[in-house]
Amino acid sequence: MSHVVKKRKLDKTHQDALYFDSYTDVTIHEEMIADYVRTNTYRTAIMRNSELIRGKVVLDVGAGTGVLSVFCAQAGARKVFAVEACSIAEQAVNIAIQNNLQDRIEVIRGTVETVDLPEKVDVIVSEWMGYALLHESMLNSVLYARDKWLKPGGLILPNKAELYIAPISDPMIEDRLRFWYTVKDQYGVDMSCMTDFAQRCIMNSEITVNFVSAEDVLSHPARFAELDLHSVTAEDLRSVKGQFKCQAFGSAAVSAFCLFFTVTFPCPDKPKTIVLSTSPFQPDTHWKQAMLYLDARVDVEQDTVVSGEVNMFPSEDSARHICISVDYTIGDQEKEKKTFSIPDWSSGPQS
Amino acid sequence: MSHVVKKRKLDKTHQDALYFDSYTDVTIHEEMIADYVRTNTYRTAIMRNSELIRGKVVLDVGAGTGVLSVFCAQAGARKVFAVEACSIAEQAVNIAIQNNLQDRIEVIRGTVETVDLPEKVDVIVSEWMGYALLHESMLNSVLYARDKWLKPGGLILPNKAELYIAPISDPMIEDRLRFWYTVKDQYGVDMSCMTDFAQRCIMNSEITVNFVSAEDVLSHPARFAELDLHSVTAEDLRSVKGQFKCQAFGSAAVSAFCLFFTVTFPCPDKPKTIVLSTSPFQPDTHWKQAMLYLDARVDVEQDTVVSGEVNMFPSEDSARHICISVDYTIGDQEKEKKTFSIPDWSSGPQS
Numbered sequence: 001m002s003h004v005v006k007k008r009k010l011d012k013t014h015q016d017a018l019y020f021d022s023y024t025d026v027t028i029h030e031e032m033i034a035d036y037v038r039t040n041t042y043r044t045a046i047m048r049n050s051e052l053i054r055g056k057v058v059l060d061v062g063a064g065t066g067v068l069s070v071f072c073a074q075a076g077a078r079k080v081f082a083v084e085a086c087s088i089a090e091q092a093v094n095i096a097i098q099n100n101l102q103d104r105i106e107v108i109r110g111t112v113e114t115v116d117l118p119e120k121v122d123v124i125v126s127e128w129m130g131y132a133l134l135h136e137s138m139l140n141s142v143l144y145a146r147d148k149w150l151k152p153g154g155l156i157l158p159n160k161a162e163l164y165i166a167p168i169s170d171p172m173i174e175d176r177l178r179f180w181y182t183v184k185d186q187y188g189v190d191m192s193c194m195t196d197f198a199q200r201c202i203m204n205s206e207i208t209v210n211f212v213s214a215e216d217v218l219s220h221p222a223r224f225a226e227l228d229l230h231s232v233t234a235e236d237l238r239s240v241k242g243q244f245k246c247q248a249f250g251s252a253a254v255s256a257f258c259l260f261f262t263v264t265f266p267c268p269d270k271p272k273t274i275v276l277s278t279s280p281f282q283p284d285t286h287w288k289q290a291m292l293y294l295d296a297r298v299d300v301e302q303d304t305v306v307s308g309e310v311n312m313f314p315s316e317d318s319a320r321h322i323c324i325s326v327d328y329t330i331g332d333q334e335k336e337k338k339t340f341s342i343p344d345w346s347s348g349p350q351s
Numbered sequence: 352m353s354h355v356v357k358k359r360k361l362d363k364t365h366q367d368a369l370y371f372d373s374y375t376d377v378t379i380h381e382e383m384i385a386d387y388v389r390t391n392t393y394r395t396a397i398m399r400n401s402e403l404i405r406g407k408v409v410l411d412v413g414a415g416t417g418v419l420s421v422f423c424a425q426a427g428a429r430k431v432f433a434v435e436a437c438s439i440a441e442q443a444v445n446i447a448i449q450n451n452l453q454d455r456i457e458v459i460r461g462t463v464e465t466v467d468l469p470e471k472v473d474v475i476v477s478e479w480m481g482y483a484l485l486h487e488s489m490l491n492s493v494l495y496a497r498d499k500w501l502k503p504g505g506l507i508l509p510n511k512a513e514l515y516i517a518p519i520s521d522p523m524i525e526d527r528l529r530f531w532y533t534v535k536d537q538y539g540v541d542m543s544c545m546t547d548f549a550q551r552c553i554m555n556s557e558i559t560v561n562f563v564s565a566e567d568v569l570s571h572p573a574r575f576a577e578l579d580l581h582s583v584t585a586e587d588l589r590s591v592k593g594q595f596k597c598q599a600f601g602s603a604a605v606s607a608f609c610l611f612f613t614v615t616f617p618c619p620d621k622p623k624t625i626v627l628s629t630s631p632f633q634p635d636t637h638w639k640q641a642m643l644y645l646d647a648r649v650d651v652e653q654d655t656v657v658s659g660e661v662n663m664f665p666s667e668d669s670a671r672h673i674c675i676s677v678d679y680t681i682g683d684q685e686k687e688k689k690t691f692s693i694p695d696w697s698s699g700p701q702s
Contacts, residue, residue, distance in 0.1 A: 026545070026552035030527065033534060033542070043538055070540045094544045176381065183384060187394055189421045191384070193445045194377070201377035 029065050029088060032127070035286040041276040042127060043071050045157055045265035048274065049123075050075040052155050056122035059083065061112050061145050062138055066092030066105060068125050073101045077123070082107045083115050083145075112145045121149050125157040131209050132290035133163055133261040134312055135322040135342050139227075140234050156229045158263035158276065165244050166221040167254040167306045167330075168212055170291070176202055203255070203293035207324060207342045212258045212280040212289040218300065219246035221260070221279065224310050241311040248304040253297040257326060259290040259310070292326060292340045304331040315341055380416050380439060383478070386637040392627040393478060394422050396508055396616035399625060400474075401426040403506050407473035410434065412463050412496050413489055417443030417456060419476050424452045428474070433458045434466050434496075463496045472500050476508040482560050483641035484514055484612040485663055486673040486693050490578075491585050507580045509614035509627065516595050517572040518605040518657045518681075519563055521642070527553055554606070554644040558675060558693045563609045563631040563640040569651065570597035572611070572630065575661050592662040599651040606648045608677060610641040610661070643677060643691045655682040666692055 033039055046053065046068070054076030060069040063082035069092070072080045082092055082105055089109040096105040108115050124145055130136035139161075146156065177198055183191040224242035248254075258280060265274040278287045300306065308328030315321035325339040384390055397404065397419070405427030411420045414433035420443070423431045433443055433456055440460040447456040459466050475496055481487035490512075497507065528549055534542040575593035599605075609631060616625040629638045651657065659679030666672035676690040 026549040029545075030530060030549070033538075034530065036537070039538055065542065065545065067534075067538065067540055067542070071538075074539065091545055091548050095540070095542055098541050098544045179381060179385065183418075186387070187384075187390055187418070187422075188425065189418055189446070190449050191416065191418070191446055193449045194380075194416065194442055197442050198377040198381070 031286050033067060037283050037285045038276065039067065041274060042068055045274045046071040046075050048267045048269065049155065049157065051268060053077050053123055057119060058123040058125060059121040059145055059149055061124060061126035061142050062128060063092055064088055066095050066107060068127060069105050070095065070099055070101060072125060073104045077104060080105045081117055083112045084109060085111045112141045117149055120151045121154065122151055123155040123157065124150050129261065129263060131287060131342060132207060132259055132322055132324060133161060134240065137314060137320045139237060143232065143234055158265045159229045160264040161227040162223055162262050163225040164221040164223050165257050165259050165310055167218045167246055168216045168256050168258045169218060169252050170216060170255045173202060173255050199296065203295055205338065205340050207340045208291040209288050210291055211284060212291065214281050217258060217280055218248050218252050218254060219306065222246050239311055239313050241309060243309045245305060245307040248300040248302060248306065250302045253299050254294065254330060255297045256294060257292040259292060259324065292324060298330045298333060300331060306330050382637050384418060388634050388636045389627065390418065392625060393419055396625045397422040397426050399618045399620065400506065400508065402619060404428050404474055408470060409474040409476060410472040410496055410500055412475060412477035412493050413479060414443055415439055417446050417458060419478060420456045421446065421450055421452060423476060424455045428455060431456045432468055434463045435460060436462045463492045468500055471502045472505065473502055474506040474508065475501050480612065480614060482638060482693060483558060483610055483673055483675060484512060485591065488665060488671045490588060494583065494585055509616045510580045511615040512578040513574055513613050514576040515572040515574050516608050516610050516661055518569045518597055519567045519607050519609045520569060520603050521567060521606045524553060524606050550647065554646055556689065556691050558691045559642040560639050561642055562635060563642065565632050568609060568631055569599050569603050569605060570657065573597050590662055590664045592660060594660045596656060596658040599653060599655040599657065601653045604648040604650050605645065605681060607645060608643040610643060610675065643675060649681045649684060651682060657681050
């Protein structure tokens with residue numbers, strides 16, 4: 001018997017300390033830089049906006065290793081304020097020097113809510129998106145920076161976020177439930193009565209972050225919310241909700257909803273926008289997709305309507321943790337409601 | 352930016368509650384049952400000892416789903432007390448019924464330290480081994496049960512545990528450090544100065560649980576400790592230590608030590624014992640191996656001596672968490688000392 005014990009509930013200050021602590025490890029930065037879709041889309045968006053960046057002042061909110069700050073400096077920014085609360089800021093300083101940009105990139109250690117900048121900025125760039133877009137609530141910091149430091153008419157990269165949902169099947173469920181029927185053949189013990197318990201455990205109320213295969217998506221994804229980063233407020237983020245309606249492609253068993261997001265960058269030339277997508281129909285990113293399991297599988301036929309409303313809101317236990325509530329109706333079944341949250345631990349040891 | 356925030360430090364009662372809570376999920380039980388080396392070795396050992404089990408009373412400490420209890424009943428036990436503190440005990444009841452063994456398997460919900468049995472037992476069976484053998488400290492419960500409930504001369508399955516260590520190389524380190532040299536080609540940003548930081552993060556003081564490939568093991572593993580379950584005491588477990596001496600197979604860079612264990616079952620017929628091994632030279636188990644990284648790689652040649660002492664002891668923060676301290680000398684280098692602990696969180700979301 002062997003696994004890692006999970007932990008729960010800490011006070012807010014301790015949560016924040018841990019939140020920033022956790023970005024001191026190299027692994028998360030390696031994962032983000034190695035995410036080619038993420039990093040290259042930001043790079044492309046910054047380069048395509050170089051006319052608006054050249055000679056201007058940029059604020060990078062949550063700069064991490066400062067890679068976006070370097071892109072902005074390479075695009076001609078006169079000054080980049082790279083604001084970063086955790087000790088990875090020390091590495092951002094080294095990287096600015098190594099790229100001979102120490103005169104134009106100023107790394108400022110602190111939270112964007114507390115730092116003092118010598119001037120207002122023309123551009124805000126930030127990679128603030130968490131799992132299911134809003135986990136970690138870093139968008140609040142971007143909005144705070146916008147209201148306090150961005151000049152009127154300034155540029156925000158990205159400037160739009162959209163949320164999508166689709167019903168999916170998950171073949172892993174079938175495999176894991178079938179497992180308990182195989183135990184008798186293997187060891188001579190009938191454990192098939194475990195399947196109900198297994199289903200309750202697997203199809204639980206946790207937001208599961210994992211890759212969804214395009215072939216398991218059972219309808220066109222429906223967009224249920226859009227955030228305009230020029231106008232959205234912290235108050236709006238206390239409940240991000242919207243309705244959806246999907247029609248099944250064909251006969252299948254719905255086992256979960258898949259939730260994902262895109263963010264969009266403005267672009268002066270053609271094409272008019274640049275989109276960073278975490279759709280299961282697009283190349284993989286480190287955000288994967290958010291899976292929300294139903295309590296049990298529900299069969300659908302071609303054109304069966306799956307509709308409802310999604311509401312995303314911060315957890316009461318920890319404002320950085322997202323909860324997702326889904327009211328849904330599948331075909332002529334009764335309306336159901338299930339509320340999901342991100343576990344504050346993850347499964348098993350390093351693998 | 353997206354990852355799961357880690358958590359730390361809870362009081363003892365809360366730790367225990369979480370420890371038992373965490374076994375209410377099906378995943379860990381699925382992993383343990385699906386571990387064929389584990390489950391089949393127990394099954395074989397129980398069947399081979401059926402002469403000593405037939406008509407006798409067995410205590411299964413930390414029974415989980417009760418699979419070992421079923422094996423003992425199948426081997427002819429008159430009565431099996433399946434003691435389990437967490438709610439998985441309810442499934443053990445169902446499984447006993449489904450296998451028509453409800454008359455001989457009595458599932459008792461509680462910790463072995465608090466339950467009251469109607470009689471002493473002839474046999475104790477338990478699968479108590481954690482990562483690096485002693486993580487989770489469940490062996491203490493087995494020893495408590497032995498002293499309180501086992502008849503003199505009774506059988507303990509398994510009855511011996513042995514700990515091994517060997518120097519290893521880890522090609523993953525090379526890959527991850529080289530990554531920072533590739534960023535310039537990919538995005539035009541020189542991030543090679545990250546390698547020192549990355550090395551400090553990766554070659555840290557955490558016990559990394561992962562599969563070690565046999566070809567990365569740089570010497571014959573050295574046995575440094577042996578626990579005889581008939582005589583070892585809880586006091587002994589406060590410091591399990593021993594010396595080791597290895598000789599390198601050939602030229603290589605040592606990046607870590609690999610620690611693993613075996614447990615041995617007595618066997619009345621030939622071969623005289625049955626061994627459950629978690630060695631990297633044996634088929635994989637869910638325990639994998641425990642990797643202990645040096646601060647930096649050290650080159651060795653053929654026959655270079657790697658020697659020292661290992662000390663394993665419970666963490667001061669949480670008695671269920673193991674710490675491992677290694678004093679070591681590699682060739683003619685100065686003696687070094689590094690102390691490792693199991694992180695109370697694990698890396699990233701489900702994958």
